[in-house]
Amino acid sequence: MTTRIFIDGDAGTTGLEIRERLAGRTDIEIVALPPEKRKDPGAKRDILAGIDIAILCLPDDAAKETVALCDALGDRSPRLLDASTAHRVAPGWVYGFPELCAGQAAAIGQAARVANVGCYATSSIALLRPLVDAGLIQPHQALTINAVSGYSGGGRQMIEAYEQGAAPAFELYGLTLEHKHLPEIMAYSKLSARPLFVPSVGNFRQGMLVSIPLALDALPGQPTAADFEAAYRRHYEGAAHVRLMPAPANGRLDALALNGTDDMELFVFANDAYRHALLVARQDNLGKGASGAAVQNLDLMIGV
Ligand SMILES: NC(=O)C1=CN([C@@H]2O[C@H](COP(=O)(O)OP(=O)(O)OC[C@H]3O[C@@H](n4cnc5c(N)ncnc54)[C@H](OP(=O)(O)O)[C@@H]3O)[C@@H](O)[C@H]2O)C=CC1
Numbered sequence: 001m002t003t004r005i006f007i008d009g010d011a012g013t014t015g016l017e018i019r020e021r022l023a024g025r026t027d028i029e030i031v032a033l034p035p036e037k038r039k040d041p042g043a044k045r046d047i048l049a050g051i052d053i054a055i056l057c058l059p060d061d062a063a064k065e066t067v068a069l070c071d072a073l074g075d076r077s078p079r080l081l082d083a084s085t086a087h088r089v090a091p092g093w094v095y096g097f098p099e100l101c102a103g104q105a106a107a108i109g110q111a112a113r114v115a116n117v118g119c120y121a122t123s124s125i126a127l128l129r130p131l132v133d134a135g136l137i138q139p140h141q142a143l144t145i146n147a148v149s150g151y152s153g154g155g156r157q158m159i160e161a162y163e164q165g166a167a168p169a170f171e172l173y174g175l176t177l178e179h180k181h182l183p184e185i186m187a188y189s190k191l192s193a194r195p196l197f198v199p200s201v202g203n204f205r206q207g208m209l210v211s212i213p214l215a216l217d218a219l220p221g222q223p224t225a226a227d228f229e230a231a232y233r234r235h236y237e238g239a240a241h242v243r244l245m246p247a248p249a250n251g252r253l254d255a256l257a258l259n260g261t262d263d264m265e266l267f268v269f270a271n272d273a274y275r276h277a278l279l280v281a282r283q284d285n286l287g288k289g290a291s292g293a294a295v296q297n298l299d300l301m302i303g304v
């Protein structure tokens, strides 16, 4: 039996990448609207009533509109996988990060509505949640999260600006310190204190590094880097797409090294003399950070 899927926003960056990943799958039938009707609510409603799963690759407001169309369909609503930020901490939605904790992959598999993780959030949570669960970081710990993303993270408009040479080589942004990713980072890392989040974007299409500096003596029990590594090894044992890596001896990390993959790598750098550590997650923002994660969640939803 094939699963009928509609990708709402299939002309955008995330939608196109998902379509490419699903090309050639014989267990999936992709149902699409003609380009001139792709924003037509009536045409969307008709298609939504006849499919199994809708994947939303839309700006937040448009994603909420499609969800309202599904709500109006009642029992005929398809299951939903939303790649936008709109429902990541909303009641009734399961968070689409299978490696979050024991039972999360099964919950995604059963869910009617799944909110796909965000790119910065998935890296931040992947680094923090195992350490909070292990008691190595306390929920009220003051934390800073530094991040750099490729420009595809900003979607079509940012891609066009960079590719037309109309954007700076590197810039910090989100400097009002009100970034939209913080609610999900706090909720799923189980933090009670709001971290300082410092995102930046560079003149490369895709790739992402998220890093969290820690003064080890400020943490409970004054842990070592080995304690962090042990917690990550336990948490990600058997995970196909997230792995702990040895810290490179040259002390350098290339943000683009995982491009084209759906994987995430975690690193712990430490200097014992100063009792300083740096946690780093590396991924392709369009891979494990968006479309690769969406396909991973879709496969759980359809039981592959
Ligand atoms: N890029 C990334 O790295 C990541 C993106 N995401 C999330 O995925 C979502 C999509 O982002 P991204 O693919 O980057 O954005 P893009 O801007 O590249 O794509 C969005 C697409 O949605 C289309 N669209 C807008 N309104 C409607 C509508 N009412 N009906 C149908 N299509 C519509 C746009 O068309 P048009 O351009 O003509 O308006 C565009 O093709 C966002 O919510 C983003 O937060 C999540 C993780 C990472």
Ligand SMILES: CC(=O)N[C@@H](CCC(=O)OP(=O)(O)O)C(=O)O
Binding pocket: 083, 084, 085, 117, 118, 119, 120, 121, 149, 150, 151, 152, 153, 154, 155, 158, 181, 199, 200, 201
């Ligand atoms: C470089 C850039 O602009 N990045 C986007 C995040 C990418 C993304 O859309 O991820 P989410 O799905 O988690 O929103 C931003 O900061 O809003």
